[in-house]
Amino acid sequence: MDFSEPSEATQIKRALDDFIEQEVEPLESEHPEFLGEDYQRHIVDDDHYQVPEYRDVVETVRQRSVEAGFYGMDMPEEVGGGGVELLTSAIVTEHLSNRPPGFHSAIMGGAGGPTPILLACTDEQREEYLDPLMDGEITTCFALTEPDHGSDPHYMDATAEKDGDEWVINGEKYWITNGPYADFAMTFARTSGEKGDYGGITCFLVDSDQYEVEKVHRTMGLTPGGQAQLRFDDVRVGEDKVLGEVDDGFGTAMSWIGGGRIKIAASAVGTAQHLLDMAVDYARDRETFGKPIGHRQGVSFQIADLATEIEQVRWLYRYAAWKIQNDERARKEESMAKLRGAELANEAADVAMQVYGGAGFMKDTPIEREYRSARVLRIFEGTDEIQRRTIARELI
Ligand SMILES: Cc1cc2nc3c(=O)[nH]c(=O)nc-3n(C[C@H](O)[C@H](O)[C@H](O)COP(=O)(O)OP(=O)(O)OC[C@H]3O[C@@H](n4cnc5c(N)ncnc54)[C@H](O)[C@@H]3O)c2cc1C
16 A cells, blocks of 8 residues: 555645745735635636636636646646546645635636536537637536435436437526536426436536526535526527437536535535634634643544545545545545535534634634535535445445
8 A cells, every 4th residue: 555645646735835946925915805704705607607807817716827837727637627637636626725715726727727527528619619718718617406306317318319410408507607607508408208217317518698697606615606597498409419419418527526525525625724823723722711722632632523524535535536546436435525525624624713713703714605615515425425325335
C-alpha cells in the first residue's frame, strides 16, 4: 500500500496556488462587495439573477483558467482536457475547497463547465457543444430533476415524442444549477417504456433559446442566483440532438455520477479542513477564565473528533477514487464517501461555530456562510437516504 500523494497532484496544487495568487486574488480584491458580509445583496438583482458585473468576474476567471490549462483538467486529452486521473483531480478539488469563499470555484469548470457525460457527443455535437465548452466560450446545465421527481427521476413526467424526423419535448425541470445562464441544457425526457423504468429515458442537447427560464430560485446557502426552473413547451429537436443512445440517458449519465460523488466528498473534506484550521487558531488565542479555550477539554475534544472525522473521509474518498481508477466496482464506496463527506462538512461548520461562540454566528467570519451552504450537500446529487439505499443494495 502506498499512501503518498501522486506527484502530479502536488505539482498541480502548487501551480494552482500561484495561479490563484496572481490571477484570482487581484479580482477578489477589486470586488470586495461580492465576498463581504452583504455578498447576497450585491451578487443578484431584484429578479434574483446574478448581475452582469458578477458574471464578468466569473467569466474572467474561467478564461484565465482556460489559458493556464486548468479548465477541464480532468477531461481526456483527446477532447482538449488535461487527462488528469480521478484520484489526482479529487485531491486537487479538496485543495481548492480548503480556502474561504471566493472566485476559485470556476477554475476547474464549476457550475456549467465541462462534464464527462459529453464524452458521448458525436463528432458534429463535439464541434457545436463540447469544443466551445472546453474553451470556456459556453456553459451547460444538467436538467434531470422535476417538481414531482427528484430521488426517483426514472418516474419523470417529461416526455419526448417522435414527430417525423423530430423529437418534441415537453416538461419542467427544477433547481437546475447554472440553469439561468447555460447556453444549452442536457435535458432528460421519457422516450419509451413506463414510469419507473430505468430504460426509455433519453438525454437531449437543447439550446437555451428553445426553453424558458421560468424562475430563478432563492436558496439557503451557496452563491445566490445559481439555480433555475426550466420549462420545455413543444420544444422540437432533431435526431442530431440526442446525446448517446435513444432510451439510454441513464447509461450516459451514470458514467459521470460516481466521479461527481467523490468530488463532493473531496470538496467537503477541503471545506472541513479549512474550518478546522480556523477553529484551532481561534482556540489557541481566545481566552476565557484566564486560559486559552483550547486548553479546555470541552473545546479541544470537539477539535480532536473533527480532525479524526476529516482523516476518515479523506481516505474514504481517495480509496473510492483509486478503485474506480483501477477499474474496480466502487458504487458502495462512492456513496459512503458522499454520505460521510456531506455529514462532515455540516459537522465542521457546527464545531467551528461553537468554538468561535458568538463571533461564528456573525457574518464577518465565513463560518456563518459555510454553515448555510454545507446543508445542501446532504440533499443534492443523491440525498443521504439515497446513498444509504445504494450502500445497502450493494451489501444485500
Ligand atoms: C442547490 C441544489 C442544486 C441542484 N442542482 C440540480 C441540477 O443541477 N440538476 C438536477 O437535475 N437536479 C438538481 N438538484 C436537485 C437534486 O438532485 C434533488 O433535490 C435531489 O435529488 C433530491 O430530490 P428531491 O429534492 O425531489 O427530494 P425527494 O426525492 O422528494 O425526497 C424527499 C425526502 O425523502 C427521502 N427519500 C426519497 N426516497 C426515499 C427512499 N426510497 N428511501 C428513503 N428516503 C427517501 C429523501 O432522501 C428526502 O429526504 C439540485 C438541488 C439543490 C437543492
